[in-house]
Amino acid sequence: MEIKIYNTLTRQKEPFTPLSPDGKTVKMYTCGQTVYNDIHIGNARFYVVFDAVRRYLTHCGYDVQYMQNFTDIDDKIIARAIEENRTVDDIAETFIARTLEDLEKLNVLPTTRNPRATQEMPAIIDMISRLIENGVAYEKNGTVFFDTSRVSDYGKLSRKKLDDLLAGARVEVDGDKRAPADFVLWKPAKEGEPFWESPWSNGRPGWHIECSAMAYKHLGEEIDIHGGGTDLIFPHHENEIAQTEAITGKTFARFWMHNGVITVDHKKMSKSRGNFQTLRQVAEKFPHDVIRFYLLSGHYRMPMEFGFPLIEAAAKGLERVRNCYNALARATPTGSGDAPTPFDTATHVEKFHASMRDDFNTADAITAIFEWVKQVNTTLAQGEGLSDAVAGELLKQLSDMCGLLGISPEERTDITDGNAPDEAFIETQIAARTAAKKARDFALADQIRNALAEKGVLLEDTREGVIWKRV
Secondary structure, eight states, rough: OOEEEEEEETEEEEOOOOOTTTTTTTEEEOOOBBBSSBBBBBHHHHHHHHHHHHHHHHHHOEEEEEEEEEBBOOHHHHHHHHTTTTHHHHHHHHHHHHHHHHHHHHHOOOOOOOOOOOGGGHHHHHHHHHHHHSSSEEEEEEEEEOOGGGGGTTTTTOOOOHHHHTTTOOOOOTSSSSSSOOOOEEEOOTTTTTBBBOOOSEEEEEHHHHHHHHHHHHOOSOEEEEEEEEEIIIIIIIIHHHHHHHOSSSSEEEEEEEOOOEEEETOOOOOOTOOOBBBBHHHHHHHHHHHHHHTTOOOSSSSSEEOHHHHHHHHHHHHHHHHHHHHHHHBBOOHHHHHHHHOOOHHHHHHHHHHBTOOOOOHHHHHHHHHHHHHHHHHHHHHOOOOOOHHHHHHHHHHHHHHHHOOOOOOOOOOTTTTTOOOHHHHHHHHHHHHHHTTTOHHHHHHHHHHHHHTTTTEEEEEEEEEEEEE
């Protein structure tokens, strides 16, 4: 079935086909973190969104070569190193490790490659040299600038016109560059800063050239998908296009995908604004799987408001899915082993996949899961029996849909408390409570429920019986 992707470059949805001759290999690059702090919840959305894209492309049979960089040399990293009297490498290594830990907890699959800017200096310097040779870059006093006037279609991604950028400049032109829109490819290091030797000065690269050089080196002249947040469209992604295409003469990326930002009181969440919550702060209040479910509950291209009540709503939604899964897993088999499914869930499964094929619309895909759950719960409540085969097929359907979103429909079992009761004990206590209720000893029944709750086990009375879960 055909996948359609909204392409920021063309401002429309387009059928997706890879550039590779075999029609199966997909080259995808996304801009990763500048590692001077923990990732915030807005960063987490970016990681989760493109992980879902990668998972679904893989499900469709594509071999996804997924690359995501780390910017490990930057003014902000240097500033933090000075503030804490640490080395730049120490700061970068610390937050790369913490970022990877956070992503693992979010169930974000490892990328094919995570290049770092500091490990790619030969490729970066080579690309800058070629830009100078091609006449689209110039050097002045050790700084190398990209000459935007030499690119006829500069601004094609962001829809910004070079003439407007020049006319709207509110600051005087840097004494070394020719026009306000020109940007830095290489700059001399200040005293005490890390530096690399180059033909122009002992210095370091500008931010934009890093991604162009890494994508070009590891994925080639043309890639299928380039992604990032909408805040990167201009100038970062615009400049990537200008740099790379000035060398190759080819379309750098066929599809440009951008996720909407997380907002707080309808203002972009960012470290510079100080209105951010790190993922680790949010994870003190909510499990990572709930946070992931929340981040996928809106369409990736739309802005998403942050708030604990919204995450609580996502937690209840995920709980509803898991309760259905548990009810199916514990349902008493009835009927013959080859009895047909007494209701049609295929419609909801197809709606799920249709939503994912339509620009990876996880919001509608989750709605399809909720509709599936509602139908199954209604049928179970009516007392219609399920054979082992039917229950198994339904469990597989739910597991497959959730799995493509990186969510487990099963209750989490990562209980670290050595005193946590095992399943046999819980079932024994549930049986004792059921007996107490039949004997109308409600005080004892409540005592058993409360005792289990203190041990992190919550009970829910349903038409199908008692459902329990750990918290």
